[in-house]
Amino acid sequence: MEKYIGIMSGTSLDGIDAVLVATDGERVTLLARTGSPFEPGLRRRLLALAGGDAVTARQWGExxxxxxxxxxxxxxxxxHESGHSAEHIRAIGCHGQTVWHQPAGPLPFSLQLGDGNRLAADTGIIAINDFRRKDMALGGQGAPLVPAFHQRVLGGVDHVRIxxxxxxxxxxxxxxPDQPVLGFDVGPGNxxxxxxxxxxxxxxxxNNAAFALQxxxxxxxxxxxxxxxWxxxxxxxxTGRELFSEAWLNARLPVEIKPADVQATLAEFTAxxxxxxxxxxxxxxxxxCGGxxxxxxxxxxxxxxxxxxxxDTSNSAGVDMDAMEAMAFAWLAHQTMHNLPGNLPEVTGARRPAILGAIHLPG
Ligand SMILES: Nc1ncnc2c1ncn2[C@@H]1O[C@H](COP(=O)(O)OP(=O)(O)OP(=O)(O)O)[C@@H](O)[C@H]1O
Ligand SMILES: CC(=O)N[C@H]1[C@@H]2OC[C@@H](O2)[C@@H](O)[C@@H]1O[C@H](C)C(=O)O
Known part of the structure; x- marks a missing residue:
């Protein structure tokens, strides 16, 4: 078994989840997990960017x-927390922060920020990121990528498991059973x-839906x-924030409505x-799984x-609901390091399976 680190910072923009796993590609064992919330200023700037605000090249690069x-x-x-050092780790799979996802139109692209060169240089570990754009270059959506991992760790059951x-x-x-894996975004989550x-x-x-429950x-x-x-x-x-934005919601709100009723309705909409x-x-x-x-x-x-x-939650099937996505990117890093495909064409619509990601060497 080799050890990989997976790093996820998702569209909630709440912060960073990181896991350490051991895997041979078939089995994936969670060894350690940590996280760090985004500092409020960084979160604010990311929200503005992901909301479509104009930024300068300098702000972008920074x-x-x-x-x-x-x-x-x-x-x-x-x-540090898990008592490992860089040489124990084969590679890091880092999702990056999605700031724009545009799967349709004449120039589809998906942009995740977070410099992989810096990640490799500062840690001394091979860093793989930019997992989505090869799939898009092959005509796919570039998302979701996690279904292949779900299949690996939770597939092979004799009933429908979603x-x-x-x-x-x-x-x-x-x-x-006996069907290709399917997967797609269904709408807004949180x-x-x-x-x-x-x-x-x-x-x-x-928190705990206290406001929605009022x-x-x-x-x-x-x-x-x-x-x-959609x-x-x-x-x-x-999909992403590009569609399910504040403007999208505002355009559908009635003039008079109690804020708690909106919260309750949004929860019902998601469910x-x-x-x-x-x-x-x-x-x-x-x-x-997920928050x-x-x-x-x-x-x-x-x-x-x-x-x-x-x-139920995925915990009931033995996979930590809060670690799932970061574990998926650790596994995707394994796939890349072994020249194995990471995407499922039947899920993303890509023309073929492909080795995903950009590899940044620490040397
Ligand atoms: N106790 C709780 N009560 C209500 N909501 C919660 C609670 N704990 C977490 N959440 C929700 O979970 C969200 C974080 O979820 P998660 O960490 O899965 O997001 P993410 O990594 O950005 O996901 P993705 O990449 O799938 O978009 C929070 O923003 C919040 O909405
Ligand atoms: C472009 C992008 O960041 N998409 C995320 C987002 O968050 C959930 C959903 O939309 C999913 O499609 C995807 O993330 C997971 C990790 C995926 O690719 O499977």
Whole structure:
């Protein structure tokens, strides 16, 4: 078994998750995990950039360098906490910070910031990043990439098992006997709920859904949100803040509505968009991972909307719900180091499987 580090900072923009795993490509064992929230100023600048604000080349470059430094600091923290040093680690798989994802149109691209050169130089470990653009160069969406990992660690069961990652965006992976793996983004995860909590509570998220639980679902608003045409598009598909933005929400809000009712409606919207996709499959097991699995209201609504499904977190199947995505990028680094493909063309729509990522050597 070789040791890899995986680093994820997702579309919630909450901070950085890092894991140390041992893997031979087939089995993936979590050895250690750490994390670091973004410092508020950095988070604010990332939110502005991901919201489409204009930035100068200088601001852009500085953010790239600052994130590279932040990823290196988390890596050193993980090594320290787990009693490892650089020479124990074969490579780091670093997702980077998505600041723009544009899978359609004449010039599709997906941009993740966080300088891999700096990460390699500051840690002395091979750093792999930019995992999405090879798949896009081959006509794919570049996302989601995690389904291949889900299949590896949670596949091979005799019933329908669906994984749903509820991060900023929600994406599902369908693992069914004798069927190719399917996976696609289903809509917003915590993104809109977080936005509303920031606006009305001044907090990064609605902790344990306390605010949403004070409100009532507004059916008219819920139906307006669910009428978004993107939700009905067939897979392959992926999305992000570019679509589910503050402007998108504002355009659908009625003039008069209680803030708590909006929060309750956004939670219901997130759960319904997920349940509508899951419900297209014969009932089985729905396993939740990502931060949304800590939201009791989301979990309760998913269970209520899918009465014939066993709804639980991925912890119940032996994979830490909070470590899943970072573990996936550690595994993707393994794939790259062994010249193995990381994407699933049936998921992303790419013309073929491909070796993903840009490799930065520390020497
Ligand atoms: N106790 C809790 N109550 C409510 N929501 C929670 C709780 N804990 C975490 N969350 C939600 O989880 C979010 C973080 O999720 P996660 O870390 O999976 O996001 P991410 O890494 O940015 O995801 P992705 O890359 O999939 O978009 C928070 O912003 C918050 O909305
Ligand atoms: C472009 C981008 O960063 N997409 C993320 C985002 O967050 C969740 C969902 O949208 C998923 O498609 C993807 O992340 C995971 C890690 C993936 O590629 O599977």
């Amino acid at each position: 953010l790239d360098a600052e994130l590279g430094q932040a990823y290196a600091a988390v890596t050193l923290q993980l090594l 994984l749903v990652n509820i991060g900023g965006i929600a994406n599902i992976t369908v693992l069914a 993104m809109l709920m977080d936005l509303w909590a920031r606006r009305h509570l001044g907090q990064p998220y609605d 409100g009532r679902v507004d059916t008219a608003l819920l139906n307006r949100l669910l009428a978004e045409p 939700l009905a598009l067939p897979a392959p598909k992926s 319904t968009a997920i349940a509508n996709e899951v419900d297209k499959w014969p009932a089985g097991e729905l396993l939740v 949304g699995g800590h939201n009791p209201l989301l979990m309760q609504r998913l269970a209520a909307l899918l009465p014939n499904w066993r709804v």
